Amino acid sequence: MIGDILRDIKFSINYFSVDNVDLGKIGEIVVDNANTFDLTYAYGAIKGGDKVSSGLDFDIKVADDIKLVLGGGIENIDYNDAYTSGDSVTHSYYNVGMDYQPDNYNNLSVNYLKNGTFEKYGVNYVHDFGNKVKASLSLYQTHQRQ
Amino acid sequence: MDISGQDNGVTLNSSYQFSNNLEADFGISAILNSQIDNDILIRAGLKMLFASSSSGAAISVEKGSEFQKVIATIVKGYEGGKIKLSVAQLKKIMGINFSDFT
Numbered sequence: 001m002i003g004d005i006l007r008d009i010k011f012s013i014n015y016f017s018v019d020n021v022d023l024g025k026i027g028e029i030v031v032d033n034a035n036t037f038d039l040t041y042a043y044g045a046i047k048g049g050d051k052v053s054s055g056l057d058f059d060i061k062v063a064d065d066i067k068l069v070l071g072g073g074i075e076n077i078d079y080n081d082a083y084t085s086g087d088s089v090t091h092s093y094y095n096v097g098m099d100y101q102p103d104n105y106n107n108l109s110v111n112y113l114k115n116g117t118f119e120k121y122g123v124n125y126v127h128d129f130g131n132k133v134k135a136s137l138s139l140y141q142t143h144q145r146q
Numbered sequence: 147m148d149i150s151g152q153d154n155g156v157t158l159n160s161s162y163q164f165s166n167n168l169e170a171d172f173g174i175s176a177i178l179n180s181q182i183d184n185d186i187l188i189r190a191g192l193k194m195l196f197a198s199s200s201s202g203a204a205i206s207v208e209k210g211s212e213f214q215k216v217i218a219t220i221v222k223g224y225e226g227g228k229i230k231l232s233v234a235q236l237k238k239i240m241g242i243n244f245s246d247f248t
Contacts, residue, residue, distance in 0.1 A: 138156065140157075
């Protein structure tokens, strides 16, 4: 085994369904979206690559304290193989999730992502201590088949 | 070359909101049972909201022994939704088995 370096530059544009112009609480800005930023693809000895993805995400309120999260999109990856001139792959991805927030201090969510040969199952719990401090615990499992 | 595998991960994250428009967070993740190696990732991020909370930006840096990720995000709200543009750079050290090429 040796080490090689994979570098990806990824762009994504996501559209979120919300009620008004206000983005909401600052903590609701999504920083790291599993749909777009995961270590998913490596076919052969990759020297590097570029990935462009775009998709739609929807937050659907099904009850006062339950929200359904749906998302999907398409990705294109141009990668540079160590032994050829490179290749291009285009495929789709989707994710489903459920978000349960019984009060302002507790939030539990489960999610599933399918992205080509990559799958991710996750559960996340966030507790707001009410004094501007929040803490979260996440558990996840990934599968990648080639 | 077979790179299929399974990872199990656990992440602990905490955040502090300095004001309505500024929040910082810090996290640590453990990746277990990786086919290549186990790893510990450290992550730090900063989120900002701009005037009237109709736009925002965030940046986060995550680093492990074999992995580094930087994400910059800007968000703009419109009536009925919001649009997010994110740019990220990832760097990962991969394991390659040369026996697969012989």
